Amino acid sequence: MSKKIIYLDHAATTPVDEVVFQKMKPFFSRQYGNPSGLYALASEAEKALSKARQHVAQFLGCQPAEIYFTSGATESNNLAILGLVKRFRQENPQTKPHLITTSIEHPSVLKVMSALKKEGLAEVTFLKVSEEGIIDAKDVKKYLRPNTILVSVMYANNEIGSIQPVKEIGKIISSNKKESGYPFFHIDAAQAANYLDCSVKKLNCDLLTLSGHKIYGPKGIGALYLKEGTALSPLVYGGGQEQNIRPGTENLAAIVGLAAAVVKLKSPKAKNKQIAKLRDRLIDKTLKLIDEVKVNGNPQKSLPHIANLSFRRVEGESLVFELSDKGIAVSTGSACASKSLKPSPVLTAIGLSPIAAHSSVRFSLGRTTSKAEIDYLLKVLPKVVQRLRTIAGTN
Amino acid sequence: MYTKEVIKHFRRPKNLGPLKNADVCAQVGNPICGDVLKIYLKVINNKITQIGFETIGCVAAIATSSMITELAKGKTLTQAKKITFQDIAKQLGGLPKVKMHCSQLAVQALQQAIKIYEQKNKS
Numbered sequence: 035m036s037k038k039i040i041y042l043d044h045a046a047t048t049p050v051d052e053v054v055f056q057k058m059k060p061f062f063s064r065q066y067g068n069p070s071g072l073y074a075l076a077s078e079a080e081k082a083l084s085k086a087r088q089h090v091a092q093f094l095g096c097q098p099a100e101i102y103f104t105s106g107a108t109e110s111n112n113l114a115i116l117g118l119v120k121r122f123r124q125e126n127p128q129t130k131p132h133l134i135t136t137s138i139e140h141p142s143v144l145k146v147m148s149a150l151k152k153e154g155l156a157e158v159t160f161l162k163v164s165e166e167g168i169i170d171a172k173d174v175k176k177y178l179r180p181n182t183i184l185v186s187v188m189y190a191n192n193e194i195g196s197i198q199p200v201k202e203i204g205k206i207i208s209s210n211k212k213e214s215g216y217p218f219f220h221i222d223a224a225q226a227a228n229y230l231d232c233s234v235k236k237l238n239c240d241l242l243t244l245s246g247h248k249i250y251g252p253k254g255i256g257a258l259y260l261k262e263g264t265a266l267s268p269l270v271y272g273g274g275q276e277q278n279i280r281p282g283t284e285n286l287a288a289i290v291g292l293a294a295a296v297v298k299l300k301s302p303k304a305k306n307k308q309i310a311k312l313r314d315r316l317i318d319k320t321l322k323l324i325d326e327v328k329v330n331g332n333p334q335k336s337l338p339h340i341a342n343l344s345f346r347r348v349e350g351e352s353l354v355f356e357l358s359d360k361g362i363a364v365s366t367g368s369a370c371a372s373k374s375l376k377p378s379p380v381l382t383a384i385g386l387s388p389i390a391a392h393s394s395v396r397f398s399l400g401r402t403t404s405k406a407e408i409d410y411l412l413k414v415l416p417k418v419v420q421r422l423r424t425i426a427g428t429n
Numbered sequence: 430m431y432t433k434e435v436i437k438h439f440r441r442p443k444n445l446g447p448l449k450n451a452d453v454c455a456q457v458g459n460p461i462c463g464d465v466l467k468i469y470l471k472v473i474n475n476k477i478t479q480i481g482f483e484t485i486g487c488v489a490a491i492a493t494s495s496m497i498t499e500l501a502k503g504k505t506l507t508q509a510k511k512i513t514f515q516d517i518a519k520q521l522g523g524l525p526k527v528k529m530h531c532s533q534l535a536v537q538a539l540q541q542a543i544k545i546y547e548q549k550n551k552s
Contacts, residue, residue, distance in 0.1 A: 348485070349490070370462050371487070388461065425483065426483060429456070
């Protein structure tokens with residue numbers, strides 16, 4: 035692996051930023067104190083923890099006490115949904131809660147919802163998306179019930195990048211809120227935080243999920259914004275950390291890393307334009323150079339760094355392997371590459387046949403992606419597609 | 430996740446492409462995952478003298494297509510019918526468990542081709 039790879043899978047994970055890494059380093063073997071301790075080493079750790087919390091709170095425009103650190107977006111999403119349902123059921127044992135979500139959520143939302151439904155613990159409405167992978171905000175209003183306790187919608191999709199009308203949904207929910215606070219609005223911003231405004235006041239949300247490793251921070255760390263007064267019960271019990279909502283000794287190095295990564299996310303607009311320009315170049319040239327390519331979703335209504343393309347008569351995993359041979363890292367929604375052997379539910383939700391999903395590849399650009407890298411991809415891609423289409427023959 | 434032998438067959442598949450003078454061609458597909466596979470046979474005196482394949486599929490599907498054509502070439506129809514998924518997997522140095530169903534397509538395609546050939550030559 036001495037060869038430099040062209041990494042176009044930033045939606046899967048990002049490298050830890052150098053500045054972030056430097057900030058994390060002291061917290062492994064020098065400033066290793068437990069923030070709960072009373073001696074100097076511990077109070078230094080406590081200070082670092084509280085500073086990190088402030089930074090994340092600033093990014094979201096909320097109070098530091100409304101930030102809860104978790105092990106990542108998967109845990110944040112699970113905690114948000116399961117924690118709300120648990121609390122509601124404790125307080126309203128006679129009523130089955132109703133939840134609204136979309137059919138293109140990340141598995142850490144979708145599978146939680148399906149499990150709750152299957153176990154009979156909640157009623158769940160999965161909102162349909164358009165061909166562009168976007169829900170209709172009005173549907174949220176349409177499906178609200180007296181027992182709706184949560185609406186959970188991702189800010190932007192991880193496979194095709196489609197941006198959801200979360201501000202509009204926030205408004206709808208705000209004006210339909212009961213005195214009890216229900217329904218609450220949760221946004222999974224794991225994929226969007228890099229590019230979109232995450233001010234919780236503007237979004238009108240009660241809960242919001244962040245992930246460290248999608249924003250050039252470390253893996254294994256995330257945060258959940260929980261608006262003061264949001265009724266949620268913890269899923270694990272322990273020593274009282276994170277206001278008893280998520281106990282366990284704080285993963286301080288990672289928390290500091292997450293905060294440092296968040297601080298680097300300032301002024302998104304210029305950055306977004308630049309990356310969108312490269313992404314559009316990738317799409318436009320690919321369409322010119324290669325026949326029978328379909329763009330999945332609508333890039334102009336999506337995150338600026340994602341291009342999801344289907345190459346007819348080519349299977350995604352094969353294409354990923356071929357590109358990997360040439361030093362290019364991408365991913366696919368093909369059933370052949372999934373553990374479940376089912377095509378990507380996101381791609382089928384936007385109307386793709388299993389065959390079209392079979393031939394899909396996601397390119398996701400990042401901070402360091404250069405024009406030269408995209409041009410190298412554009413040089414390699416037609417040849418690789420051609421070879422696989424030759425193997426496909428008359429099929 | 431794949432063995433060297435699998436990668437080798439994926440990179441340089443054997444017996445690739447259709448046969449112009451094929452006696453039979455069978456196509457099988459897996460509607461769930463989307464893999465499609467075609468096998469062509471030229472048969473002389475109940476022996477497979479030439480064989481070709483065309484596959485839309487993952488690395489495992491392409492490699493098993495290539496390997497089954499290698500295993501079937503020169504065999505009698507009776508012998509070729511006995512080629513199992515396990516035989517192919519063994520020759521390829523193993524296949525990931527999750528790839529079983531892609532890989533079984535190759536066996537299905539060969540058996541289908543032989544079946545069609547035998548039916549044609551009965552009547």
